Amino acid sequence: MSEAMLSKVRKLLAQAEDPACTPAEAAAFTAKATELIARYGMDRALLAARDPATDPVGDRVVEVVAPYARDKAGLLAAVAEPLRCRCVRRRQGSGFAMHLFGFASDLERVELLFTSLLVQAAHGLAAEVVPAGEHPAAYRRSWLAGFAQVVAGRLRAAEEGAATEAGGGSVALVLADRSDRVQRRLAEVYPRLRTAPPRRLAGSGFGSGAAAGRRADLGGPVVPGPGGRPGLGR
Numbered sequence: 013m014s015e016a017m018l019s020k021v022r023k024l025l026a027q028a029e030d031p032a033c034t035p036a037e038a039a040a041f042t043a044k045a046t047e048l049i050a051r052y053g054m055d056r057a058l059l060a061a062r063d064p065a066t067d068p069v070g071d072r073v074v075e076v077v078a079p080y081a082r083d084k085a086g087l088l089a090a091v092a093e094p095l096r097c098r099c100v101r102r103r104q105g106s107g108f109a110m111h112l113f114g115f116a117s118d119l120e121r122v123e124l125l126f127t128s129l130l131v132q133a134a135h136g137l138a139a140e141v142v143p144a145g146e147h148p149a150a151y152r153r154s155w156l157a158g159f160a161q162v163v164a165g166r167l168r169a170a171e172e173g174a175a176t177e178a179g180g181g182s183v184a185l186v187l188a189d190r191s192d193r194v195q196r197r198l199a200e201v202y203p204r205l206r207t208a209p210p211r212r213l214a215g216s217g218f219g220s221g222a223a224a225g226r227r228a229d230l231g232g233p234v235v236p237g238p239g240g241r242p243g244l245g246r
Contacts (some may be wrong), residue, residue, distance in 0.1 A: 017052055020048060027041045046166070046170045047174070049121060049124075049125070050171050051174050052117070053095065053118060053171070053174065054178045054183070056117035057117075060115065060190075061186045067115045068116055069114070069115055069194060070116050070119060071111060071114075072112050072123075074109075074126070075104065075107065076110055077107040078106040080149075081107035081108050083156040084130065086160050087126065088112075088122075089101075089110075090160035091125050091129065092126075094164055094167035095121050095171065096115070096187065097118050097119060097122050098112070098113045098198050099112045101208065113197050113201075114194050115194070129159075132224075136155075136159065140152075140217065140220060146216060151215040151217040152215070152217060154215030154216060155220055156217075157211075157221065158220065158222035158223075159224050159225040161222065166226070
């Protein structure tokens with residue numbers, strides 16, 4: 013992403029995060045930042061349709077470490093899918109190696125958003141009070157599930173809006189072709205994949221996490237933690 017685009021997105025989010033900003037103003041700034049990131053993805057897709065060399069299909073591995081490694085992996089998948097990337101989860105020590113497949117511009121957007129959302133999730137969980145008598149880890153896992161589900165929905169809506177604005181039906185064909193090419197690349201590397209069974213979460217934090225997901229800044233500035241990527245507390 014160009015420095016000009018990054019500068020514009022970060023400026024919008026800095027305004028949204030200003031304590032003097034009203035909730036309505038903060039929501040407007042955040043929505044604009046999300047719109048810019050979606051529009052950037054659409055511009056790159058249309059450019060690549062004319063000149064494929066500008067945005068090749070690729071892959072990269074993102075390490076997701078404990079604690080709450082599976083929940084962080086779920087958040088990464090929730091960001092990747094609406095941005096037309098696919099991911100394969102591989103066990104690696106106490107965490108996971110998430111093998112992402114997608115076009116270069118989409119992989120870039122996924123990593124930018126995921127890193128920012130990890131920071132926001134960590135801040136959100138730090139401010140949460142676990143209900144009396146409930147196991148903290150169970151509550152936090154369900155909180156993260158709610159957060160990831162709402163974030164995925166918001167990203168999907170932003171992508172659909174950008175596609176409609178860019179041309180509707182003709183753009184949909186371009187995006188469908190990109191998704192097919194990503195799927196073919198994944199199948200070449202992993203011809204025999206298994207789908208993970210659904211998780212059963214016992215905690216009561218889903219609703220609170222969903223509310224945090226609705227407030228999240230999608231496309232925020234990167235704030236790295238130890239090792240270059242932020243983590244979630246125990």
